[in-house]
Amino acid sequence: MEKDTELGDLIRRDADYHAAPQALRDRIDLMLAPTPAPQVAGNAGRWLEWRRWWGMGAAFALGILLSVAITTLHGLPGTQDRMVEQVVDSHVRSLMVAHLSDVASSDQHTVKPWLSHQLDFSPPVADLTAEGFPLVGGRLDYIDGHPVAALIYQRRLHTINVFVWPLRGASASAPESAARRGFNVRSWSKDGMQYWAVSDLQSAELERFGQLLAGQPGSQRLP
Amino acid sequence: MSYLNAAHNLARWLVRDEHIAQDMVQEAYLRALKYRDGFRGGDMRPWLLGIVRNTCYTWLQQNRRREDEVEFDEERDSGGGDAIIEQAEGNPETLTMRKQESLRVNQAINALPTRFREVLILRELEDLSYEDIAVVAAIPVGTVMSRLSRARALLRVALQHPEGGKAV
Numbered sequence: 001m002e003k004d005t006e007l008g009d010l011i012r013r014d015a016d017y018h019a020a021p022q023a024l025r026d027r028i029d030l031m032l033a034p035t036p037a038p039q040v041a042g043n044a045g046r047w048l049e050w051r052r053w054w055g056m057g058a059a060f061a062l063g064i065l066l067s068v069a070i071t072t073l074h075g076l077p078g079t080q081d082r083m084v085e086q087v088v089d090s091h092v093r094s095l096m097v098a099h100l101s102d103v104a105s106s107d108q109h110t111v112k113p114w115l116s117h118q119l120d121f122s123p124p125v126a127d128l129t130a131e132g133f134p135l136v137g138g139r140l141d142y143i144d145g146h147p148v149a150a151l152i153y154q155r156r157l158h159t160i161n162v163f164v165w166p167l168r169g170a171s172a173s174a175p176e177s178a179a180r181r182g183f184n185v186r187s188w189s190k191d192g193m194q195y196w197a198v199s200d201l202q203s204a205e206l207e208r209f210g211q212l213l214a215g216q217p218g219s220q221r222l223p
Numbered sequence: 224m225s226y227l228n229a230a231h232n233l234a235r236w237l238v239r240d241e242h243i244a245q246d247m248v249q250e251a252y253l254r255a256l257k258y259r260d261g262f263r264g265g266d267m268r269p270w271l272l273g274i275v276r277n278t279c280y281t282w283l284q285q286n287r288r289r290e291d292e293v294e295f296d297e298e299r300d301s302g303g304g305d306a307i308i309e310q311a312e313g314n315p316e317t318l319t320m321r322k323q324e325s326l327r328v329n330q331a332i333n334a335l336p337t338r339f340r341e342v343l344i345l346r347e348l349e350d351l352s353y354e355d356i357a358v359v360a361a362i363p364v365g366t367v368m369s370r371l372s373r374a375r376a377l378l379r380v381a382l383q384h385p386e387g388g389k390a391v
Contacts, residue, residue, distance in 0.1 A: 007375055011347040014321075014328035020231035024245045028227060028252055092259060095267055096226060096252060182264020200264065 032093045080176070083187070083196065086143050088180045090150070091161045091198040094139065101137025101152050111138040115149045123149035123164040124193065131212050133160070143196070153209070160199040160209060167194050175210060177203055186210040226268050229349055230275045233359075236344045237279040239333055247282060251275040269351065269358040276341065276359055283337065300329040331381040339374035346371055 103114040112125040118140045127135060132155060139150040141163065148165040167189055175188035184206045186197045197210055230251065235244040251274045262270050332340060338360075345351045345359055356371075357364045 004375055007378065008347045010328065011332070011343070011378075014325045015332055015348065016325070016329055017228075017348055018232045018235035018241075018244070020227040020248070021241075021245075024231060024248060025227060027245070027249055031249065031252065032256070089259075092256075092262075092267075096255065096271065181260060181262055200267075 028096075032096065080178075080187075083144065084178045084180050084185050087161070087163055087185055087196045087198045088183050090141055090143060090163065091159075091183060092181075094141075094150070094152070094161055095159060102139045104137040106135050106137075108135060111135065111151065114138060115140070115151075119147055119149055121149075121166050121193075123151070124191075125151060126213055126215075128153065128209070128212055133209055133212065155199070155201055155205065155209070158199055158201045160197055160201060160206070162213065163196040163198075165194055167192050175207075175214075177207060179203065188214055190214050226271050229268060229272060232348060233272055233275050233341070233344060234279055236332070236348075237276065237337060237341060238282060243282065247278050248275060251278040254278065266355070269355040272345070272349075272351075272359045273361065280337075300326050300333060327382065331378055334381060335374060335377055339370060339377055342367060342370045343374040343378065 102118075103111055105111050106129070108125040108127045112122065115125070115138050116122040125135070125138070129135065133153045136152040136154050136159075139152065141148050141150040143163055143165065146165060146168075148163050151162040151164065153160040153162065172189040172192075173187070173194075175186065178185045178187075183198055183200055184203045186206050186209075188195050188210055195210070195213065197206060197213070199206055199209075201209070227248070230248045231244060234247040234251070235241065238244050238247060251271075255271055255274050258274075332343065335343065341360060342356055345356045351359065353364050353367045353371075356367045360367065362370070
């Protein structure tokens with residue numbers, strides 16, 4: 001035990017690692033639950049609980065958003081900016097909680113049916129393992145009060161959340177990049193679906209990921 | 224990957240009580256969400272663990288636990304870790320020995336003053352770099368290294384002289 005490495009080995013072998021118990025996971029999950037629209041909330045108690053915890057947080061976030069919006073906007077219109085805020089929030093929540101994926105699988109043929117079953121649309125799920133972006137799983141999330149598909153990909157140690165939902169009335173938009181609170185965000189639309197990817201990956205890599213996912217190498221322009 | 228295990232492990236080692244540790248993590252997560260604009264990018268783990276650590280320190284100060292006032296708590300230190308049971312491979316004698324060894328190490332670490340205990344846990348159990356530990360504990364990297372070295376020295380003494388382990 002003379003050496004520091006030996007002492008380290010002893011600690012790792014004999015000292016307890018206190019992993020979070022399930023009860024704590026449940027508490028945190030409840031506290032951080034995403035924001036379902038009231039009409040789709042299957043569990044009213046969960047929604048009320050969420051509102052109780054989040055009343056102040058939401059007001060605070062809105063205040064911050066309004067005050068920071070003017071200085072940090074990168075030419076995005078107001079709704080886009082609100083979306084950036086929401087997808088970054090969802091991304092942060094997913095990293096903080098134990099609950100990154102509802103269905104943990106690297107198999108697109110497992111993730112896609114699971115998501116289709118939870119949603120009233122079928123999100124495209126691509127396998128990008130060969131390109132260095134392995135699929136980790138899928139999750140049901142809520143953006144802008146609507147249920148959306150969240151696909152989780154990994155790049156080295158970075159997690160990428162991709163939120164997908166059908167275009168609602170709005171027309172298809174050209175790819176856009178934004179940054180918020182240290183996270184990069186990339187949005188695009190394709191074949192009637194809206195995509196938002198968010199990660200702490202650097203912007204160029206996230207852009208490349210977006211292009212791979214859109215299945216269009218090189219620069220992508222949609223009408 | 225998520226950070227809940229690391230958050231709970233740190234809180235549990237700092238406050239040395241399961242129920243309080245869970246409250247600390249929950250409170251820290253609320254704070255993290257409230258002050259999430261303070262996160263400036265990069266790895267989120269040290270930032271989040273820093274909030275957990277501050278939450279625990281606030282509680283420790285309010286509850287004025289004296290550093291050396293750690294009484295024997297069999298349930299806390301007995302080391303029911305799954306790893307130990309796995310390593311024993313169903314051999315009851317090995318299991319008993321491993322549990323005793325685990326009890327001894329847990330007790331020795333729990334008896335360390337908080338500021339030494341925290342750097343040791345962050346380094347050895349969470350595998351954080353010196354730089355990340357500096358962020359969590361809000362101290363310079365040089366202080367991390369000297370504290371870690373002192374923590375190891377204290378732990379060696381405590382493990383060699385279990386009866387007189389309070390030699391600080």
